Amino acid sequence: MDENRAAREIRPYQLMCIVCRSGDADRDERLDGILQAVREDPNRPLTLRCNVDSAYRYQNPGREEDSPEGDLFNEKRDLDLLQRLGLVPGDTRPAVELFERLFREVPESRGICGYDGVTADHWRGCDRAESGAYERGIAAGLQQIVQARDEEEKGRFKRDSVDAMYRASELAIRPHHLMCMACFHGGREELEPIAEDNLFEAIDIIQKNPDIPVRLVRGCCEICPPCSRFDAESGLCGGGVGMNLRDQKKDLDVLQLLGLAYGDRLPARRLYGMLFERIPSTRMVCGYGDGVARSAEWSVCRDPKGSEAYARARECDMGI
Numbered sequence: 001m002d003e004n005r006a007a008r009e010i011r012p013y014q015l016m017c018i019v020c021r022s023g024d025a026d027r028d029e030r031l032d033g034i035l036q037a038v039r040e041d042p043n044r045p046l047t048l049r050c051n052v053d054s055a056y057r058y059q060n061p062g063r064e065e066d067s068p069e070g071d072l073f074n075e076k077r078d079l080d081l082l083q084r085l086g087l088v089p090g091d092t093r094p095a096v097e098l099f100e101r102l103f104r105e106v107p108e109s110r111g112i113c114g115y116d117g118v119t120a121d122h123w124r125g126c127d128r129a130e131s132g133a134y135e136r137g138i139a140a141g142l143q144q145i146v147q148a149r150d151e152e153e154k155g156r157f158k159r160d161s162v163d164a165m166y167r168a169s170e171l172a173i174r175p176h177h178l179m180c181m182a183c184f185h186g187g188r189e190e191l192e193p194i195a196e197d198n199l200f201e202a203i204d205i206i207q208k209n210p211d212i213p214v215r216l217v218r219g220c221c222e223i224c225p226p227c228s229r230f231d232a233e234s235g236l237c238g239g240g241v242g243m244n245l246r247d248q249k250k251d252l253d254v255l256q257l258l259g260l261a262y263g264d265r266l267p268a269r270r271l272y273g274m275l276f277e278r279i280p281s282t283r284m285v286c287g288y289g290d291g292v293a294r295s296a297e298w299s300v301c302r303d304p305k306g307s308e309a310y311a312r313a314r315e316c317d318m319g320i
């Protein structure tokens with residue numbers, strides 16, 4: 001395995017401490033090392049290991065990185081945090097996903113790093129729990145931990161990619177983005193471009209030339225270059241909490257339902273005819289057929305019963 005991609009091990013509570021200490025002059029070498037690695041590669045995998053009883057002990061890391069408040073507090077703090085994150089000991093995720101979850105699910109340290117009232121000295125909690133440092137780190141935003149994409153770069157990619165799309169003799173689109181184009185259209189007569197993606201432009205090109213060939217591509221496509229989540233260096237989507245997995249499954253679902261494969265090239269009008277006939281509702285793809293979100297990673301986009309915007313676009317064949 002590429003050394004840079006090897007999972008780095010971390011105690012769950014240390015995710016919080018990285019945020020808590022992000023504004024500190026007083027640095028912690030171990031946490032700084034992890035933060036540096038995450039900044040260099042936000043998709044670097046982190047494995048959450050903590051000391052537990054019973055079956056999950058296969059991943060117990062030992063007590064070396066316990067903080068000084070004692071075994072019980074250390075055990076409880078890690079499990080309290082895992083519970084809030086919806087994860088279990090030994091889980092590995094891209095670092096950016098873990099921090100995204102932390103910022104979303106754990107806005108304050110109360111109840112994890114310290115408790116209302118001290119019931120015994122070994123339940124006194126961390127000295128910093130009432131300092132507000134963690135909450136200030138959260139208020140400073142995720143970009144303090146993982147740098148957001150540069151706005152100038154996004155603008156440049158928007159201009160260049162749109163220019164290339166309008167000059168090209170075909171469109172290169174990942175399969176489920178055909179559906180997202182329909183959701184964006186939503187049955188509207190007047191559409192406008194947005195800064196964050198190229199959905200408008202792809203629709204506009206198809207409406208002006210319904211027979212333009214559309215090539216079905218794997219991974220990021222012509223919709224993606226200006227997106228905040230697009231990593232220009234790798235060409236990968238940095239969409240959080242399993243978005244990559246959901247998107248790949250949606251792409252494969254669309255290909256399976258249409259009987260197509262990556263690399264297939266069809267005139268847009270014919271492709272949309274097949275799409276709207278065989279996939280009448282986003283529930284079939286974006287709702288996994290039953291509309292049930294079984295975990296944070298397998299969340300459902302829009303209405304689990306099916307996106308109304310998609311239905312409206314389907315009704316008018318997306319104006320093609």
Ligand code: SF4
Binds near residue numbers: 016126133
């Ligand atoms: S309060 Fe203590 S344990 Fe909690 S995040 Fe801050 S430094 Fe870490």
Ligand code: SF4
Binds near residue numbers: 302
């Ligand atoms: S519901 Fe599906 S098709 Fe619509 S925007 Fe979400 S992912 Fe795209």
Ligand code: SF4
Binds near residue numbers: 197220229
């Ligand atoms: S979130 Fe990912 S797949 Fe969606 S437009 Fe952005 S880069 Fe592309």
